[in-house]
Amino acid sequence: MYEIGEALIGDGPELAHIDLIIGDKEGPVGTAFATNMASMSVGHTPLLSVVRPNLPTKPATLIVPKVTVQNLEDASKIFGPAQTAVGRAVADAVEEEIIPRDMVEDLVLMVNVFIDPSAKDYRKIYQYNYGATKLAIKRAFDKYPSIDKVLAEKDRGTHPIMGFKAMKLWNPPYLQVALDLDNEDKMRSIIRDLPKRERILIEAGTPLVKKFGVEIISKIREERPGAFIIADLKTLDVGRVEVKMAADETADAVAISGLGTNESIEKAIHECTKQGIYSILDMMNVQDIPAKLEQLKLKPNIVLLHRNIDSETMNDNDNEQQSEWGNIKDIKSKLGERGLIAVAGGVTPEKVNTALENGADIIIAGRYIIGSSDVRRAADDFLRYMPQDSDTMRVALDEDEKI
Numbered sequence: 556m557y558e559i560g561e562a563l564i565g566d567g568p569e570l571a572h573i574d575l576i577i578g579d580k581e582g583p584v585g586t587a588f589a590t591n592m593a594s595m596s597v598g599h600t601p602l603l604s605v606v607r608p609n610l611p612t613k614p615a616t617l618i619v620p621k622v623t624v625q626n627l628e629d630a631s632k633i634f635g636p637a638q639t640a641v642g643r644a645v646a647d648a649v650e651e652e653i654i655p656r657d658m659v660e661d662l663v664l665m666v667n668v669f670i671d672p673s674a675k676d677y678r679k680i681y682q683y684n685y686g687a688t689k690l691a692i693k694r695a696f697d698k699y700p701s702i703d704k705v706l707a708e709k710d711r712g713t714h715p716i717m718g719f720k721a722m723k724l725w726n727p728p729y730l731q732v733a734l735d736l737d738n739e740d741k742m743r744s745i746i747r748d749l750p751k752r753e754r755i756l757i758e759a760g761t762p763l764v765k766k767f768g769v770e771i772i773s774k775i776r777e778e779r780p781g782a783f784i785i786a787d788l789k790t791l792d793v794g795r796v797e798v799k800m801a802a803d804e805t806a807d808a809v810a811i812s813g814l815g816t817n818e819s820i821e822k823a824i825h826e827c828t829k830q831g832i833y834s835i836l837d838m839m840n841v842q843d844i845p846a847k848l849e850q851l852k853l854k855p856n857i858v859l860l861h862r863n864i865d866s867e868t869m870n871d872n873d874n875e876q877q878s879e880w881g882n883i884k885d886i887k888s889k890l891g892e893r894g895l896i897a898v899a900g901g902v903t904p905e906k907v908n909t910a911l912e913n914g915a916d917i918i919i920a921g922r923y924i925i926g927s928s929d930v931r932r933a934a935d936d937f938l939r940y941m942p943q944d945s946d947t948m949r950v951a952l953d954e955d956e957k958i
Contacts, residue, residue: 556578556579556582557576557577557578557579557582557583557584558576558577558578558695558696558698559574559575559576559695560573560574560575560576560577560690560691560692560693560694560695560696560699561573561574561575561691561694562686562687562688562690562691562694563687564683564686564687564690565679565682565683565686565687567674567679568671568673568674568675569671569674569675569676569679569680569683570669570671570683571640571668571669571680571683571684571686571687571688572621572669572687573666573667573668573669573684573687573688573690573691574621574666574667574691575664575665575666575667575688575691575692575695576664576665576695577614577654577662577663577664577665577692577695577696578662578663579661579662579663580615580660580661580662580663581661584663584664584665585663587665588615588617588663588665591617591619591665592617597623598620598623598624598625599619599620599623599624600620600624601617601618601619601620602617602618602633602634602638603615603616603617603618604616604617604618604638604641604642604645604666605638605639605642606639606642606643606646607639611642612641612642612643612645612646613645613646613649613659613660614645614649614654614658614659614660614661614662614663614664615663615664616641616642616645616663616664616665616666617663617664617665617666618633618637618638618641618666618668619665619666619667619668620633620667620668620670621667621668621669621670622669622670622671622672625672629670629672632670632674632677632680633668633670635677636677636678636680636681636684637668637670637680637681637684639681640680640681640682640683640684640685640688641666641668641684641685641688643685644684644685644686644688644689644692645664645688645692647689648689648692648693653689653692653693653696654692654696664692666688666691668684709723710723710724710725711723711725711726719780719781720781722753722781722782722783722807724756724783724833724857724895724916724917727895727916727917728754728911728915728916728917728918728941728942729754729755729756729783729916729917729918729941730752730754730755730756730917730918730920730934730937730938730941731755731756731757731758731785731897731917731918731919731920732745732749732755732756732757732758732920732921732924732925732934733758733760733787733899733919733920733921733925734746734757734758734759734760734763734775734921734925735760735761735762735763735921735922735925736760736762736763736925737762737763737766739763739767739771739774741925742763742771742774742775743774743778744930745924745925745930746775746778746779747778748930748931749779749924749930749931749934750931750934750935750938751779752938752944753944754938754941754942754944755782755934755938756782756783756784756785756917757775757779757782757783757784757785758784758785758787758919759771759772759775759784759785759786759787759806760787760921761787761788761789764786764787764788769786769788769797769800769801769803769804769806770804772784772786772801772804772805772806773804773805776804776805783807783808784805784806784807784808785806785807785808785809785810785833785835786801786804786806786808786809786810787810787837788801788809788810788811789810789811789812789837790809790810790811790812790815790819790823791812791814791815791819792815792819793819794811794815794819794820794822794823794824794826795822795823795825795826797809797823798811798823798826798827798830798832799826799830801832802826802827802830802831802832806832807832807833808827808832808833808834808835808856808857809823809827809832809833809834809835810835810836810837810859811823811824811834811835811836811837811855812837812839813836813837813838813839813840813841813844813847814839814840814841817850817851820836820851820853820855821851821852821853824836824851824853824854824855825853827856828853833856833857834855834856834857835855835856835857835858835859835897836848836855836857836858836859837859837861838858838859838860838861839859839861844858844860844881844886845882845885845886845889848886848889848890849889854889854890854891854894855890855894856890856893856894856895857894857895857896857897857916857917858886858887858890858894858895858896858897859897859898859899859919860880860881860883860886860896860897860898860899861880861898861899861900862879862880862898862899862900862901862902878898878909878910878913878914878915879909880898880900880910880913880915883896883898883913883914883915884913884914887914895916895917896914896915896916896917897915897916897917897918897919898910898915898917898918898919899919899921902918902919902920902923903923904923904936904937904939904940907937907940907941908940911940911941918937920934920937923936923937924937
């Protein structure tokens, strides 16, 4: 038996980040425990936790510094407040019956401790490491988090040290602003005027990419570091090369032309998957969209539908009302549970509700916003038909453990 726990508590250089494993003394954790004690390395010397000198805690606990200990000042933080904090947290976990008392002679713990070399406040070092260790032990025995928690958080969570949020399209609808321009200064001005909303996606339009190359994506990133950026490459051939070029410039998605051969499209989609970015299949001028999707073994993440003025308003087969972009729900069914539909082509704010009601996930607007003298107001004309950003009123810490 062994369990794994993790916890981060505190703020500033004194914050504590604990990773630990707890298991049988006679099992793999016991073997790792003994191996680490006998395998010292410079700057990462393992040490037993104690509640005071000459009094190691039970179960036996081995502390392994994550950050290289370079001098006596660093060592004093590990051998003083951190060592005491871990020892007392383990002892209190036994007293509070988080660790079964009758198992203390059979279990061992290995605790990885992070101490920032710039940390100064010993009281905070002690307090944060105590809390994080005890929480990690409880989480280990509770098997926290559940897989449901992980799946719910994977696209919305962010790490404070990153400094930005890697955005995923987990909660549509979204407004995609198509920057179909050939002027970099104008592009930057528009981006600065756009509302800072998670529901806004920024498209590096084909004219921008053709004039400035895929490097324009990095220029957009300078203006809006946390934005979801689409490279509208309309890739027809050598998709793997073009997708990688866009991904190297930090694009979050690449638009591929649906007019390409199935082989070319699938190679581009495969490269998007490999690069960890979204694939968008632009169906402009594709006559039978459902049939095209049926032919593809690899399906895109997003299908882009352009307004087809000549499309029928009724579906002759099932008499189901269609939108002016076609039968969105039928097309979405070809993509699977997580597939998204984007609509474009003369979309005005008055058409947003109609598009959303018909199943669209992404509304693409270009001229209405980028041609406006008041970019913020023009974007808000669309956003008022959409919900607030999903995490506006959310306190993530309140959701971590149930009382």
